[in-house]
Amino acid sequence: MSEHEQERIKPTQAQLKARRSRSIALALALAAFVVIVYLGSIMKLGPALFDRPM
């Protein structure tokens, strides 16, 4: 076994489960934020959102 492999830490099941829970929550929060900004921009600016000089 190499020195590098010896230093590796094997996460427990609880740690893996917790990390998965955090990752899912973060993904959902980011997706929700994208939707909020998109819909909010459409509502606030309406068609003017795309009305930009070339």
Place this chain on the structure above:
Amino acid sequence: MAGAAKSRADHEDGVRAMALVERKHVEERDGLLSEATAADFIALLKPRVMSLVVFTAFVGMVLAPAAPNPLLALIAILAIAVGAGAAGALNMWYDADIDAVMARTRGRPVPMGRVAPGEALAFGLVLSAFAVMTLGLMANWLAASLLAFTIFFYVVIYTMWLKRSTPQNIVIGGAAGALPPVIGWAAVTGAVTVESLVLFLIIFLWTPPHFWALALFKAGDYARAGIPMMPNVAGEAHTRRQIFAYAVPVAASGVLPSLMGFASLSYGAVAAVLGGGFVWYAWRVLRMDPQDRVMEPAKTLFAYSLVYLFAIFAALLADGLIGRLGG
């Protein structure tokens, strides 16, 4: 001699550097192996406080003389809620030491060791920035500034300064909890008016008797944590008098919306009855036997004060909605 001294100094420097590396390595490792779940981070947001913030901010929006886009109003409420939650996370980061010695708070994620203090700090700062920016872009920058001020006031003025230094901590600090309806009002009107300040006043005056009732029967907890709450500093008798002295203006502020004409007389009657109840329960606390260690009247006032604030804002909400639907 000089060579030996230099060699020893080099060795000590080396040991110190190694210790730093090891500590950094361990901290990083701990971070990677965290057992904190999403639920722990949600707990950092103080969901129960957040629900009251959402509710009062929503009432502020409904009572405001404006018809906002429903989706933008929803986004504004969400931003206010996240901002309030972020302030809660920053509070838990700073107060982890005293939370650990109080029975009521020792189960929180930071004192339990489930979330590292640095993680709570980063979480609170990032959410604060996102909440303020979102409110500014989707509503207006007055509301966003008020939200930023509320977070600053709660974290820096209340948590870092007042809470540990004066028994008037929650009197002044209560301003942070009283601002959400003003932010909600400002989010849809772009202004702070006398009416929105009346909503502020209702919560601002309610806060001290609410927390002093809690502090009476949790005095031991606060004393262990070294927080100078009123009963620990000025005594129980003085606190009971202060609670009653505040109860009267609490009841008076409740009927102000009706007297000022932005709520109906029916609301005023409901508020008067609810306020009468507040004064009655505060009177029972005032007359409480000094030898009473169970402190049932204080516990009852604490529970009633929660019902009172919810009922007052629910009545204002119903009144505002009926007014809107009735044209």
